[in-house]
Amino acid sequence: xxxxxxxxxxxxxxARGKVFADTFKAFWNYRELIVLLVKRDIAVxxxxxxxxxxxxxxxxxxxxxxxxxxxxxxxxxxLPDGTQFAPYLLAGVLLVxxxxxxxxxxxxxIAQGSGILMKIYVxxxxxxxxxxxxxxxxxxxxxxxxxxxxxxxxxxISWYFxxxxxxxxxxxxxxxxxxxxVSVAYVRYDDTRSIFSILISFMMYLSxxxxxxxILSDNMLRIVNANPLTSFLDVFRYVFSNTGVASWADWxxxxxxxxxxxxxxxxxFAKAWPRTVVMM
Amino acid sequence: MSNPVIEVDxxxxxxxxxxxxxxxxxxxVIQAFKRESHDVEVKALQNLSLKLHPGEVLAVVGRNGAxxxxxxxxxxxxxxxxxxxxxxxxxxxPMIELxxxxxxxxxxxxxxxxxxxxxxxxxxxxxxxxxxxxDWAGLVGSINLPLRTYSSGMVARxxxxxxxxxxxxxxxxxxxxxxxxxxxxxxSKARMAELIDSKAAAVLVTHDxxxxxxxxxxxxxxxxxKVMKYGEVNSVIDAYINA
Numbered sequence: 222x223x224x225x226x227x228x229x230x231x232x233x234x235x236a237r238g239k240v241f242a243d244t245f246k247a248f249w250n251y252r253e254l255i256v257l258l259v260k261r262d263i264a265v266x267x268x269x270x271x272x273x274x275x276x277x278x279x280x281x282x283x284x285x286x287x288x289x290x291x292x293x294x295x296x297x298x299x300l301p302d303g304t305q306f307a308p309y310l311l312a313g314v315l316l317v318x319x320x321x322x323x324x325x326x327x328x329x330x331i332a333q334g335s336g337i338l339m340k341i342y343v344x345x346x347x348x349x350x351x352x353x354x355x356x357x358x359x360x361x362x363x364x365x366x367x368x369x370x371x372x373x374x375x376x377x378i379s380w381y382f383x384x385x386x387x388x389x390x391x392x393x394x395x396x397x398x399x400x401x402x403v404s405v406a407y408v409r410y411d412d413t414r415s416i417f418s419i420l421i422s423f424m425m426y427l428s429x430x431x432x433x434x435x436i437l438s439d440n441m442l443r444i445v446n447a448n449p450l451t452s453f454l455d456v457f458r459y460v461f462s463n464t465g466v467a468s469w470a471d472w473x474x475x476x477x478x479x480x481x482x483x484x485x486x487x488x489x490f491a492k493a494w495p496r497t498v499v500m501m
Numbered sequence: 502m503s504n505p506v507i508e509v510d511x512x513x514x515x516x517x518x519x520x521x522x523x524x525x526x527x528x529x530v531i532q533a534f535k536r537e538s539h540d541v542e543v544k545a546l547q548n549l550s551l552k553l554h555p556g557e558v559l560a561v562v563g564r565n566g567a568x569x570x571x572x573x574x575x576x577x578x579x580x581x582x583x584x585x586x587x588x589x590x591x592x593x594x595p596m597i598e599l600x601x602x603x604x605x606x607x608x609x610x611x612x613x614x615x616x617x618x619x620x621x622x623x624x625x626x627x628x629x630x631x632x633x634x635x636d637w638a639g640l641v642g643s644i645n646l647p648l649r650t651y652s653s654g655m656v657a658r659x660x661x662x663x664x665x666x667x668x669x670x671x672x673x674x675x676x677x678x679x680x681x682x683x684x685x686x687x688x689s690k691a692r693m694a695e696l697i698d699s700k701a702a703a704v705l706v707t708h709d710x711x712x713x714x715x716x717x718x719x720x721x722x723x724x725x726x727k728v729m730k731y732g733e734v735n736s737v738i739d740a741y742i743n744a
Binding site (some may be wrong): 231232233234235253254256257258261264265268334336337338339340341342343406409410411412413416495496498499500 | 514518525526529571574577578579580581582583586587590595601604606607614618620621623647
């Protein structure tokens, strides 16, 4: 695979590189660009909407509110003892928003930036990573609202809550990997977005965002537990407000799956991207 | 003599396209299952070799579809050759489609910083240079307005000013010297000459053959990916005109 390099080194198309090490090195070397791209994302969102940054907070809050009204009577009693439905729901909505939006933006940022990426040398992986980070920032804003809801409903905040950072790192790897994996298809084909949005909603509904796992049949539970998003949700709820259980298996599944997806994404992107550039 | 900025050694670019390929993923998957498709090989560039030293300017001429933009992608390091080898030493300033990479919602200054960083410069340097760049582009009054309020000429002027603010080792130019009004054209030509005097190498893709003769020392004529003639600028352009 061709070497990924920084903009002022000598470029030799015949030099072979190590694709993983090179990609991580590029993330580090282009950190100033990543910061600018994240700031641009946030600034553009802020400038376009009347409510500005508040909208990013309001959106998951309103979604949660609607789901709360619809499902409170059905699911509330099914939750494990001492767990309140409102923070359970908001935690799920926030993390899944991070997942869906992060994936979309990671994949889309390369398609959106393809105009410049085909003309100026910037490792496109940097764009995908920046797209994922923008959504981690949104998620961090959301945590403030979640902390507030957790406190007033009496769930409280766990002493383990700094470990949420690990969940964020894993989610960054997961969505960057998935984004890189499909981004080439985004550039080449017009209908990819709609096809993938269906797959993503499958993954959403097959994870306990608004329903408790306790309502599932054994077969369904097996499917839902196989979904890495379920481990993310279990771990996140456990470390943030000490509700539910997260076993070591959940931690391992979350971390392992994210890492594998990231590596698959990096590898497939490095192979597919030059073939796409040549056709454009 | 110093090392050449560009060394292209027997480079070819080719790729396969599906006959009747469609722009949707669904159709592509269906076609793959039906096995109806026939792959066609496109040879975008064939066995190209060239060298360019600091301070030299190469004009690239040829009809549409000759492979000029593929050549620019090779030199901009965006595309590796299918076979052969491309070596580029130093920083590259691509002036291709001025304004790609800009964001309409951001102000002029914010775009200066972002675009400069995309070109491999430091954000801090760009912030310091922003005022000078705006001044050079004649945009001091509107530099804090969102870019969507600019005319296309203003956008192109800003992009040119950012790209040429620093002396790069290699400048890639695709039909952009016709930017702006007559006054700005004079100014940008003078700036190009300055950069070349300070030992930047340049590759100039253009249909303006007079400009090519005036600015370049060497020329390359390509047609359908094949090298028709490569050498001293006047002899190549004469051959191109007479073809």
